[in-house]
Amino acid sequence: MQGLAPLLAVGLVDVIWMVVSLLAMFTGLSIVVLSLVWLERKALGRLQLRLGPTRTGLFGLLQPVADAIKLILKEDIIPNSSDRAIFWVAPVIVALSAFMIWVTIPATEGLVLRNLELGLFYITAFAVIGILGLVLAGWGSANKYGVLGGLRSAAQLISYEIPVIMVVVAVGMLAKSLDLRVIVAAQEQIPYVALLPLGMVVFFIAGLAEVGRTPFDIYHAESEVVGGPFVEYSGAHWSVFFLAEYINTFAIAALVVLLFLGGWSWPFDAAALAWLPSLPDIAWVGGLLSVIWFLLKVYAVIFVVFWIRGTFPRLRIDQLMAFAWKAMVPLSFYAIVITGVYLFYDWPAWTLTVMSLTGLVVVGYIVYRKMMEPARRIAEIKARQAAQVAERRASRQAS
Amino acid sequence: MAEIPTNLTANPPVNAEPVEMLLNMGPQHPSTHGVFRMVLWVDGEKIVDVEPHIGYLHRGSEKLCEGEQYHQVITLFDRLDYVANFNNELVYCQAVEKLMGLEVPERAEYVRVILCELNRIASHLLYVGTIGLDAGAMTPTMFAFRGRERIQSVFEAVSGARMMHNYFRIGGIKEDLPDNFEQLIAELLPLLREDVEESDRILTFNEIFLTRLKDVGTISAEEAIDFGFTGPCLRGCGIEYDVRKAQPYSIYDRFDFDIPIGLDGDCWDRHWVRVREMYESLKIIEQALEQMPGGEVVSSLGRRLIRPPAGEVYMRAENPRGEIGVHLISNGTDRPYRLKVRPPSFCNLSAIRRLLTDSWIADSVVILGSLDIVLGEVDR
Numbered sequence: 001m002q003g004l005a006p007l008l009a010v011g012l013v014d015v016i017w018m019v020v021s022l023l024a025m026f027t028g029l030s031i032v033v034l035s036l037v038w039l040e041r042k043a044l045g046r047l048q049l050r051l052g053p054t055r056t057g058l059f060g061l062l063q064p065v066a067d068a069i070k071l072i073l074k075e076d077i078i079p080n081s082s083d084r085a086i087f088w089v090a091p092v093i094v095a096l097s098a099f100m101i102w103v104t105i106p107a108t109e110g111l112v113l114r115n116l117e118l119g120l121f122y123i124t125a126f127a128v129i130g131i132l133g134l135v136l137a138g139w140g141s142a143n144k145y146g147v148l149g150g151l152r153s154a155a156q157l158i159s160y161e162i163p164v165i166m167v168v169v170a171v172g173m174l175a176k177s178l179d180l181r182v183i184v185a186a187q188e189q190i191p192y193v194a195l196l197p198l199g200m201v202v203f204f205i206a207g208l209a210e211v212g213r214t215p216f217d218i219y220h221a222e223s224e225v226v227g228g229p230f231v232e233y234s235g236a237h238w239s240v241f242f243l244a245e246y247i248n249t250f251a252i253a254a255l256v257v258l259l260f261l262g263g264w265s266w267p268f269d270a271a272a273l274a275w276l277p278s279l280p281d282i283a284w285v286g287g288l289l290s291v292i293w294f295l296l297k298v299y300a301v302i303f304v305v306f307w308i309r310g311t312f313p314r315l316r317i318d319q320l321m322a323f324a325w326k327a328m329v330p331l332s333f334y335a336i337v338i339t340g341v342y343l344f345y346d347w348p349a350w351t352l353t354v355m356s357l358t359g360l361v362v363v364g365y366i367v368y369r370k371m372m373e374p375a376r377r378i379a380e381i382k383a384r385q386a387a388q389v390a391e392r393r394a395s396r397q398a399s
Numbered sequence: 400m401a402e403i404p405t406n407l408t409a410n411p412p413v414n415a416e417p418v419e420m421l422l423n424m425g426p427q428h429p430s431t432h433g434v435f436r437m438v439l440w441v442d443g444e445k446i447v448d449v450e451p452h453i454g455y456l457h458r459g460s461e462k463l464c465e466g467e468q469y470h471q472v473i474t475l476f477d478r479l480d481y482v483a484n485f486n487n488e489l490v491y492c493q494a495v496e497k498l499m500g501l502e503v504p505e506r507a508e509y510v511r512v513i514l515c516e517l518n519r520i521a522s523h524l525l526y527v528g529t530i531g532l533d534a535g536a537m538t539p540t541m542f543a544f545r546g547r548e549r550i551q552s553v554f555e556a557v558s559g560a561r562m563m564h565n566y567f568r569i570g571g572i573k574e575d576l577p578d579n580f581e582q583l584i585a586e587l588l589p590l591l592r593e594d595v596e597e598s599d600r601i602l603t604f605n606e607i608f609l610t611r612l613k614d615v616g617t618i619s620a621e622e623a624i625d626f627g628f629t630g631p632c633l634r635g636c637g638i639e640y641d642v643r644k645a646q647p648y649s650i651y652d653r654f655d656f657d658i659p660i661g662l663d664g665d666c667w668d669r670h671w672v673r674v675r676e677m678y679e680s681l682k683i684i685e686q687a688l689e690q691m692p693g694g695e696v697v698s699s700l701g702r703r704l705i706r707p708p709a710g711e712v713y714m715r716a717e718n719p720r721g722e723i724g725v726h727l728i729s730n731g732t733d734r735p736y737r738l739k740v741r742p743p744s745f746c747n748l749s750a751i752r753r754l755l756t757d758s759w760i761a762d763s764v765v766i767l768g769s770l771d772i773v774l775g776e777v778d779r
Contacts, residue, residue: 315607
């Protein structure tokens with residue numbers, strides 16, 4: 001009982017405050033997911049010569065609400081052969097890890113549920129738990145496509161976890177902290193994308209793989225494993241996975257903004273904005289503006305994610321793993337090394353930019369030419385096709 | 400209650416000794432292009448062996464033909480390769496015409512060629528869309544379907560139906576083209592060329608698409624011939640064989656067009672051949688529109704009850720999917736005695752075991768997509 005005493009000493013107000021704030025986070029994130037669903041459908045529609053949703057509400061804004069209601073009202077089918085306990089708990093694990101990440105992601109200086117000094121460590125730690133949920137979902141649904149998808153997700157997510165963590169370490173070294181608020185404050189002058197463009201590219205690509213977005217949507221590939229771990233899920237269970245997927249996408253975009261794009265900090269300092277009519281000097285106005293600025297940045301990053309989805313085909317599992325281990329992991333280690341060198345010798349900031357860009361260009365070039373080979377391939381194919389055409393023309397003239 | 404058999408097949412494959420997992424793909428898998436079923440023996444993500452199962456769409460079309468009058472059979476041919484209806488109607492009508500020695504009016508021949516080539520483009524556009532889906536890209540489908548929709552609305556104006564047109568007749572076509580056909584096609588062609596170019600640009604040389612398809616599902620020219628490959632699948636192997644050139648039927652000898660051929664016989668080459676064929680079809684349509692004469696569209700014999708003389712005939716034609724053959728035996732009555740179809744999809748599909756063995760699960764989808772099968776034709 002002695003050990004429990006500090007826990008019991010937590011006041012009633014604290015408990016109520018915790019519950020209320022968690023509920024607020026849940027509601028806020030749900031609204032964000034609704035907006036993301038709408039944005040994705042609309043953006044994809046426009047990319048694909050369609051209109052996207054138009055019928056439900058203004059510009060189809062109520063479409064995600066209609067989707068959600070439909071999903072919740074649908075019958076929740078649990079296959080007879082499934083392992084019921086695992087089948088039930090898997091979506092909970094996935095959603096839990098997705099929501100827990102957000103406990104420590106700040107939307108602005110003051111707007112964070114519980115700021116942790118080891119915030120980034122906490123985030124990467126909880127991101128891994130989601131994998132367990134996916135594997136369990138595949139296994140518990142007693143479906144071979146589910147098993148395949150679950151194992152694919154384990155392989156994929158664990159491989160891409162490494163570059164993500166390594167880049168996070170590099171950023172932590174630059175800011176000398178894992179506290180996200182400190183990291184944003186350190187980018188007041190120059191966002192880290194200018195210092196470490198390599199880091200941002202690696203983090204963004206690996207992040208796409210982390211949340212299973214095109215071109216890395218291998219573990220739930222519709223045309224191959226028919227939804228993978230989610231194949232047997234329906235109704236509310238499935239919508240929990242869906243929710244978690246979008247929250248994760250949002251989290252990756254938010255992390256890109258926080259770690260590399262300066263979070264909620266404006267590109268201009270106060271002096272440059274002096275000509276503007278001065279805002280009423282109320283604390284929450286400035287806070288609200290910075291939240292809006294932060295959200296704008298996040299949605300811009302998310303739009304890129306959707307844009308990529310509307311453009312690219314999907315990689316194969318072996319190409320995906322090769323890309324992770326041959327390109328992403330070395331690049332992320334390189335990011336740590338150059339950051340260390342830069343910090344140790346205390347060189348000027350531009351040296352880090354140069355080293356980072358060099359790594360990006362050199363490794364990018366090697367990847368493009370040697371591993372994926374499409375550039376060489378395209379040239380080679382075009383040359384051979386030209387030779388073939390010439391040969392056929394010659395033989396036709398001869399005959 | 401009868402015990403459910405645990406082994407899905409009577410003869411397990413010989414080279415699948417340590418059977419890791421048996422994966423049933425289809426008939427309701429989203430990328431088996433209809434109701435095709437494959438039983439895959441997989442070792443992790445690698446396919447050890449595959450057993451294809453067809454017949455889920457079997458309607459007994461060949462037998463049904465024996466009970467129908469010659470004109471009524473056309474509707475059955477519409478339903479074989481339901482993506483290329485006009486091409487199917489053409490080969491059947493030509494088989495009967497050959498048996499009867501019937502002369503087809505010039506104008507009818509030109510109309511047939513124009514519609515068939517439009518249908519070839521529509522079919523290949525559908526292929527571009529589905530291979531995009533198989534490789535995981537959603538957008539090419541929408542791009543390709545725009546062009547396909549445009550073609551289909553012209554078909555609707557001509558025949559009254561977007562699919563299953565029932566427009567060709569033995570000895571010609573049902574009725575003359577609508578009055579505004581020239582305007583329709585003049586509007587269609589530039590847009591269609593744009594659509595074809597766009598669906599070419601969005602996929603063909605895309606890096607990820609190329610890495611997914613190049614050196615996947617490779618088959619040598621000799622093997623392809625042994626399997627009875629025809630159409631883009633055979634030409635992808637670098638063999639210049641197109642019935643329109645090798646044994647010109649209808650009026651195809653009057654047009655100037657090329658036969659695109661591939662380099663290595665892999666999925667990407669098959670894709671490339673199909674994309675290039677769309678440009679060639681556009682060329683043929685433009686030439687045919689220039690040369691098209693006026694006049695009758697159906698010979699007077701074709702308007703009567705068809706009673707070909709007893710005998711048999713074999714007619715082949717180039718469908719979007721390959722060479723379609725019709726073997727027709729007549730005993731002098733108003734119904735065919737026997738009608739055998741050689742469907743290109745069926746012969747191309749026969750290599751599925753050879754192509755899928757030792758490939759990845761993800762590749763199986765792409766390979767099947769690159770064969771571009773239509774189950775209505777495979778099962779008949």
